[in-house]
Each structure stands twice: as C-alpha cells, then as structure tokens.
Amino acid sequence: MPPLQTPHSGYHWDGSDRRFFEGWYYRVTLPEARQTFAFMYSIEDPTGGQAHSGGAAQILGPNDEYLCRTFPDVQSFWAWRHALGLGHWRRLNATNESSKITESSPLVRRGSRAASPHLLPPAQFDHQIHEGYQATATWHQGILRDPGSGFTARWQYAIEPVYGWGDVNESQQSTAGWLSQWQIFEPGWQILMAHGLATGWIEWNHKRYEFVNAPAYGEKNWGGAFPQKWFWINCNCFANEPDLALTAGGGRRGVLWWMESVAMVGIHYKGKFYEFVPWNSQVTWEIQPWGDWRMRAQNSQYEVELTATTNLPGTPLRAPTQQGLVFCCRDTMRGQIHLQLRQRATSKLILTATSDLCGLETGGGPWDGVWKSE
Template identity: 25%
Template structure:
C-alpha cells in the first residue's frame, strides 16, 4: 500500500507539473479573473502571440506564422494599437503578408492551446490559414505538429510577472507534416523540423535576441533554444539584461539561466551571434551566422503603438561546442553544426539593415 501511495503521489505531481507548464501555451490575459469567476476584465496594456516556424531542408524553404493579440479588452479599438493579427512570411521568396482584425474577431482558450482569428486556426497540434495581399501574393498552410520537447526558459521566474515580457518555447523541438502553398508553389512535407513559442506581457523590451535550431548534422535528437533581451523588471528597472540557454542533447536537457546565477555572455556583430554560458559542471559555446540577404524585418505592434522591428533569419549557420568539467578543466564533449538556425535581433529602434551589419554590440 505504501509503495502504491508513493507511485501515485509521484505520478500526480508529474501530472500537475505538466498541466502547469501547458498553461503557458494557452491564453494568459485575464486568466486570474477567469479562474476565479469574478466577471472582471483586465484592462492594462497587453499583448501575446503564438509564433511558429518551419524549415524544409530538401528545398531550403523556410516559413513563419504568427497569431497575435494586442489589448484584447479593447473591443471598440479605442487605440490604433489594439488588434488581432495573423502574419505569414516566406523567407526564400522574401515576402510577408499581414492581416489585421479587430479584437472582437479573436478567441483563445484558457485550458488548451486553441486560437482563432477570423478563419485562421492555431493549436499545439495543427495550424491552418489562407491570406492574400494587395500585390496579389498568396500563402496558405495546413499542417500538424508533433511535439518533442518543451522548455521552461525562464524557470522559476515564469509565473511571477517580474518582467514586462515572458518567453516560452512550448515546442522547442517538433516535427510537422502537411502542406504550404506560397505564390502557387505547393510544398508537401512529412516530419520536417519545426518550432513554436510564446511571448506575452505588458510592453515590449528595449531589445530582444533569439537563436534556435532543432536540425543538427548527424545528431537528430539535438535542439538548442536561446532567448532574452533587456526587459523592464519590477515595474521600473530598465538596466537588467539577460538571455537563457536550453540545450537538449542525447535525451538530457541542460539549462543556463541568469536567475540561477549561471554565467552567460552574449555578443552580436551583425549577422554573427556569439554566446558562452557556464554552470559549475557544463559549458556551451554558440556561434551563429547568417548573411544580410537571409534576414527579413518582422514588425510587431506593441500595446503603446510603437512598432518593434525584429530582424530574423531562419537559415543561419550554427556551431555549438558542448563541454563538461573534469579534474583537468573543461573537456569538449562534442562539436555540433546546423545550417538551419533561426537567428534574430529585435528593437524598438529603427535601423537600416546595412548599418546593423556594420556594427558590433556587446549586449550581455
């Protein structure tokens, strides 16, 4: 009986933990009022979005899709920033299509990943939609998602609201099956590398950066997720900057977080990103690069109406060196390479792409 109770407690605790993590991939806005049944509505500035990316290694195609909401309480659109949006981008052909809806045309569930904006659907298992812009460019998509790894990037800070932005790689490693049609080119695919994450908060950070890959040469079960920036902390502190690093390697996950007192340094010389993260036992060195022509400017509207420019590439080159501490110092475990890395740097400031690639920034 005692063994049964122990097993039951362990399974129950795991189920509770998994359920709590899954909450981060469903709607966050107004959740406390919803769970308490108060009937009240949060009306502070707010945004959240669901981001998906997919690469087709055989053809070097890369696409992204975003389903988002800004100020969901502002049904009448009293602010121009208030909106629901669906956005899709084709990195190979360098075009982006964005469609704006009213907040009234947005729905998201609290108990599961389920987002509807107009006729577009996004869940953790399937996304689909269809758009055309004024220039006649068209894109449509319908594919399923098989989750392989989710990662709590912020650790114990995730549910606290200490920062004005949260980041959650809900499917840091995943495989997708289905089709995408872009300007008449229909691509069918099965179990190709894909990715999905979340952002939400009350305002956008001063800057944001991101490096991800789940397609490494000769290492099919490896995945890397790096993200962070310079948020506002505790409501009015603007000087703290941070990035977190998650690395799935041979069935085990390794984390480096500043809130766990791990040492992390990051430099950006467009378009080269370099990260070194160390804990007591493990170290990772990351170098990511993409030429100027691989980047596109993804624009995100903040709750205050300021446009956040997110310079992103999805076909970057990535080198990862993974070390373990030994009595003789750091010993290299393995060097890994990817030609399908997602790389980005975002900021409220507007930069010309050429000037970005001629600059060097020691960010953190």
C-alpha cells in the same frame, strides 16, 4: 492536455483594458528544400476600441520572403485559457454568409459578425473561412490573401511534440523560471515546443511544399510592457543531428520597477535538457547589430559556446510595441550556426554541431554598436 505542455501555454489576458499584447510563433523547417516557414500571430488590446486593438498574422517564407495581414476585429479572435489553442479570422466565405449558416451552426451570425469563434474541424475551417488561422499544440491551419498583389498562402499540418522545455520525463519548465508565474517580468517569454515533427503541406503563392516529420518549433511572449532591445538564435535542423534543438536569446526587460539585461541558452539533445539561465549559470554575449551572434555559458556541470553568422540582409518584421505593431526587428531563417557543448570538469566534448538553417534575429534598440554584456 499534451504531456509535454509547458507552463504559460494558455492565453494570459485578464480581461482588463490595460495595454496588453500576446504573440505566438510556429515554425517548420524543410531540410530537403533548404527552406523555412515561420508563422507569427499577435493580438493587442483585446478589450477592443483602443488605438492599437487588433490582431495580425505574419509569415516569413522561402528565401526570407514576407507576408503580413492584419485582423482588426478583436471579437473574431479566440484563445484557450489553460492550453495552447488560438485562432483569428477576417470573414467567412461569401457562400457561407447566408444560406449555409443556420441557427445550429457554430458560426451563427450576430449582425455581420460570427459569434463565439473557436477551433473548427479542419474540413469546416477550409470550407467556411475566407481568411484566418487556427493553431494548437498538435494542429496548425490557415489561409492568408493579399488583395493588392493576389498573393495567397495556405497551410495545414499536424504536429507531434518531441521536446517541450525540460527533460522529457520531468515536469516541463517555465523559460523565465518559477517567478514568471507572477507578473514580475515584462514581457514574459516561453518556449512552447523546443522540437517537434510536422507532417502536412504549405502552399506559398500556389507552390506546394509537402513534408513528413519536418522539424517544427513553437514559442510565445506576452505582457503589458515591451522589450527595449533583444537578440535570438534558434535551430532544430542540424547536419547529422536530428535529435538536437537549440534556443538562445537575450534582452533588456522590465522587472517590477527597473530594467535588466538577461540571456539564456537551452539545448535538448538525446532526451536530456541542458539549461543555462541567469539563476544557475554565467552567460556572456557579444552581438553585432546584424550579422554576428556569439554566446558563451557555463553552469556547475557544462559549458556551451555558440557562434552564428549571416551574410544575408535579413527581412524586417513587425512586432508589438508601445506604439502598436511596427517594423522593429530583423530576421533570417538561413543563418550559419556552430555549437559546442562540453563537460566542464573534464572538458570532454559532448556535442559539436553545425547548420545553415538557423533562425537569427535582432530587435529593438538602440543598436549603435556591439552589444557585449554579462
């Protein structure tokens, strides 16, 4: 297991037929191209045979362009229980569905279905998988094909984790705190990698982007219930601050038999983790339905202020809901962000930073006005 592996990196499904989803998010930002690729994977009701059983892969690409493909067969999905690893494929390449497959092959067939899907060597995946993806803490690879438009996306890149969720030399933390080890919060949320470096390539409809040590990020969520309303701010590509990563967000979530509104801010900077969460800080927010995100937080030692804005319309994205995978949130990867971090006792400025490559999201509802809360 990687030394920066966080709690909740493994797959959470317990094998039951209760309503369940799990989702993963990988992102690479390309500073020179001024573009970002965000990959979103999900699986719902993995037992199969239910109304919403199946998986999906979504990509938010250059200029907030969007590609989505569904993977209805839950039997072709795999995920590791105790570490970050998952994959899903639609079918094998036609040349591999007969003579190329032998009884000793890891893709030996049962009828028309591949048996025991699992992580493949990159060259084998590239040769045999017609459409699908595979991802771990250190590797990410896939291909999606839209048969209607002929649009194709392909990617292969290695990941070097820099920050998990916590101080580098300490045990990594649960984003929702130690209580999240039990089924108390619905849904669960975990930042898997607050900051990393990605090296490889992405092809977006035949335009190839190659990169070395590009800022990378990863998170996940899971559960048997779904958030009612939420917001999200994320950036690890700041001007003149290569060793800075920010993730902030909030939402209305289920806690046992009641609902609560919570929010947090997490900052990794020069090897140190600054955490502002409900159990150690006061966190306030003022979020417009779209276009403007403002947060303040303070704990016993530090205080932070965030202002994020966008003039872009954003792109509607699908997310798992009680009614299945539906459009219920809006994102841009080209938001403006201004961050200030200070020592609380002296007001000494620790950090001020800006970026125009910030990820911003609002989701759920109702959004009938400004969401302002403490």
